[in-house]
Amino acid sequence: xxxxxxxxxxxxxxVGQRFVSLLENHPWFDLAWxxxxxxxxxxxxxxxxxxxxxxPMPERVAAMTVHECRPAAHSPQLLFASLDSKVAxxxxxxxxxxxxxxxxxxxxYRMEADVPLLIPEVNPGHLALVRRQxxxxxWKGMIVTNPNCTTVGxxxxxxxxxxxxxxxxxxxxxxQAVSGAGYPGVPTLDIMGNVIPHIANEEEKVERETHxxxxxxxxxxxxxxxxxxxxxxxxxxxxxxxxxxVSVSLKKKASLADLINAWRQFRSVPQExxxxxxxxxxxxxxxxxxxxxxxxxxxxxxxxxxxxxxxRPCPVLQFKYVALSHNTIxxxxxxxxxxxxxxxxxxxxx
Numbered sequence: 288x289x290x291x292x293x294x295x296x297x298x299x300x301x302v303g304q305r306f307v308s309l310l311e312n313h314p315w316f317d318l319a320w321x322x323x324x325x326x327x328x329x330x331x332x333x334x335x336x337x338x339x340x341x342x343p344m345p346e347r348v349a350a351m352t353v354h355e356c357r358p359a360a361h362s363p364q365l366l367f368a369s370l371d372s373k374v375a376x377x378x379x380x381x382x383x384x385x386x387x388x389x390x391x392x393x394x395x396y397r398m399e400a401d402v403p404l405l406i407p408e409v410n411p412g413h414l415a416l417v418r419r420q421x422x423x424x425x426w427k428g429m430i431v432t433n434p435n436c437t438t439v440g441x442x443x444x445x446x447x448x449x450x451x452x453x454x455x456x457x458x459x460x461x462x463q464a465v466s467g468a469g470y471p472g473v474p475t476l477d478i479m480g481n482v483i484p485h486i487a488n489e490e491e492k493v494e495r496e497t498h499x500x501x502x503x504x505x506x507x508x509x510x511x512x513x514x515x516x517x518x519x520x521x522x523x524x525x526x527x528x529x530x531x532x533v534s535v536s537l538k539k540k541a542s543l544a545d546l547i548n549a550w551r552q553f554r555s556v557p558q559e560x561x562x563x564x565x566x567x568x569x570x571x572x573x574x575x576x577x578x579x580x581x582x583x584x585x586x587x588x589x590x591x592x593x594x595x596x597x598x599r600p601c602p603v604l605q606f607k608y609v610a611l612s613h614n615t616i617x618x619x620x621x622x623x624x625x626x627x628x629x630x631x632x633x634x635x636x637x
Contacts, residue, residue, distance in 0.1 A: 291636065292363040293627075294320035296356050296378065299327050299336040301470050302369035302392055305620035307332075310367075311345045313624075314563050315631060320363050322354040329353065339470055358385035364428075365636060367623050368393060379430055386427035388636060390623045397432045397496060400508065404432050404499050406439060406622070407562070407629040408555035408569045409446040412504050414633060419507045429635075433626055436618025437461050437489060437520060437529055438496040443570060443593035443617075444533065444610040447549040449501050453538030454514035456604055459493065460532045461518070464525040464581075467614045478524050489520040528585035529614045536604040543598055546606060547572055550595060562628040564621055566591040572598075579611040590616030591625070 293310065297303045298321035310318040327335035333349035356370070356378045368379055368391040375393035382389050396402040401420040403413045417429045434442065441459055448454055463486065465472045477483065494516045501512035550570045557565030566588030573579050573596035584594045590613035601607035612618055630636050
């Protein structure tokens with residue numbers, strides 16, 4: 288199969304670097320074009336980018352010229368976007384109007400009624416919203432989004448419970464890595480030896496996005512899930528990996544073993560279609576009393592799985608557990624890449 292040429296908008300940032308790393312040697316996609324801010328445009332990627340990943344910068348990409356974030360004759364049809372929300376709305380719209388497929392990690396369009404907000408294992412059918420999007424907006428291209436990095440791990444752990452038992456109430460408290468704030472991120476003197484109990488707009492995003500992701504697509508519109516969701520979001524001195532403590536109440540009676548079985552049996556379109564970035568086990572259950580832990584578990588399934596553990600009865604709701612996911616892989620670049628792979632097999636890139 289001939290590889291599809293792709294580009295990255297916001298290629299020099301932390302998530303942009305993850306895109307570069309994950310696209311290296313990808314079996315379906317070939318990174319052919321990179322773009323970033325005006326101050327980076329015209330420079331070689333190695334000069335414009337302060338590379339922060341442990342893996343080396345790919346030599347081929349290091350020599351590539353960074354372009355402006357504007358549609359051009361040489362910009363590929365498929366683009367992965369990791370732009371700051373202050374500029375993402377206008378830039379992504381301009382590319383979609385020009386005929387590009389924008390797979391976005393930004394928040395600007397996530398809650399638009401005609402824009403898919405996707406976790407491929409959870410709501411692959413929501414991709415059909417792009418038909419309405421293109422018809423009503425008159426765009427030649429399209430925008431598809433992935434959720435907030437905190438929402439991803441939560442919803443992956445909730446989806447099997449919603450399908451099998453139905454959800455009534457969800458209470459989540461996050462302990463979020465500093466990489467979620469980008470680079471340079473949170474000032475050292477603010478985060479070292481500290482927990483910051485506020486991340487701007489994060490709790491609202493988690494609550495709204497969970498309802499959309501778990502909702503049903505009916506007559507071209509998403510009917511949001513009806514469960515009550517309450518989120519507390521905190522920044523902690525961890526490099527990569529968002530840990531969440533979750534309590535739930537269910538509509539149907541269930542045992543601890545029933546929940547574990549639902550998680551372990553959970554499979555969906557990405558696993559059935561063997562998408563290149565799909566984890567073989569989207570949810571991995573750890574039964575040790577002190578797992579999951581960021582240091583031991585964040586790279587599970589190459590960072591693409593949600594890891595759950597410490598399942599036990601909850602005296603306030605019904606059950607409580609801990610969920611862990613890699614915020615810049617499964618919660619950002621890897622999520623967008625998997626969305627594009629789903630779009631490819633479903634014919635949206637033809």
